[in-house]
Amino acid sequence: MTTNGYNPYQHAISQLEPVAARLGLDPGIHAMLRTPRRELSVAVPFKRDDGTIEVVRGHRVQHNIALGPTKGGIRYHQDVTLDEVRALSMWMTWKCAVANLPFGGAKGGVTIDPKKLSLGELERMTRRYASEISAIIGPNQDIPAPDVNTNAQVMAWIMDTYSMTRGTTVRGVVTGKPIDLGGSLGRNEATARGVAILVRHMAPAYGMSVDNAKIAVQGYGNAGAIASTLLADLGGTIVAVSDSQGGIYNAKGLDIPALREHKRREGTVTSFPEAEPVSNEELLEIDCDILVPAALENQIHAGNAGRIKARLIAEAANGPLSPEADKILFERDVIVIPDILANAGGVIVSYFEWVQSLQEYFWTEQEVIDRLQSKALEAGEAVMAMAKQEQCDLRTAAYLIAVRRVATATTERGLFP
């Protein structure tokens, strides 16, 4: 999404820069970390239902392999660009590193609005994209997962396409699969559950609590919808939510079970009764204690950061705050739980799914939830301790941990040849 002068890759680079300086990184190592290792851009031709051929663009970027095979989602969106996928792949590297997972970062994207496709068209497009990137993915190489507008069904098609070309079923090539095909229990809820676990655990350190907090959630996809439910279950009052069509607000709190049912039936939250309409921009500035941006990048920027009323922001989306917004919010004492920590629950349970797929031995949902909780809290504690020690914001602290881990691994491995 390289619109209005905003470039996500630049965003990612400028987050790395001050951390590299603070760590005193060797300029060569810094150059390695800012440069995606491998980028594949492909044409994706597929047949529409009327028999015509459409060609869209797809990408898969593997940012860094110092800590292991690469991992990261695949996004379908009309605004996907190579620079966006580069940024998202770099954020995956830091996310895996801060969560202490044995993975590097990758990301995929196809520039298409999948809501305009029939199920058959979506399947043909997915299979062709999967086949085009199949040379560089694999259970020991690069393991895709769902992201914006992709889901378990899309992962099933990717797994099947990859498996057909190998002549055997390869479960470990994707995570976020349907449970019947070896997906992990608890993976679908994992991103949101990680957000809820970390907000509940970290808020008290800053004099806040989820219980009775007024919460606004931007985005009602997999992360935003389930986070609304989990945060409401923890006693929070969800006062506003939105999706790509707009938002709704009720100062007394929205009936979340009824809202989920409404979204399932109508495909949007906007027509939900007993709520006032608000735009996606207005939602961000609404009177609330906790704000959960769970949509896309660059939603809070220099233009609106000064008007945010929340005291705590948990980034369920990747890159929702620009670096300028970070500065403004830090000066205003707004606590930001950064994306690479806040939404790491998704890739943490992806890691568990990958392990289960490779071992062909599957865990109970409670085991998954318990292990997610301990991994997420371990990362959260480490980030809070680093922020205290370094007297910095939580993003800088998370980056200090993540970048140091990747830089150390890079140095220890040495440079080939």
Ligand code: GLU
């Ligand atoms: N797309 C998710 C993310 O941005 C999950 C990635 C994964 O599970 O590999 O973290």
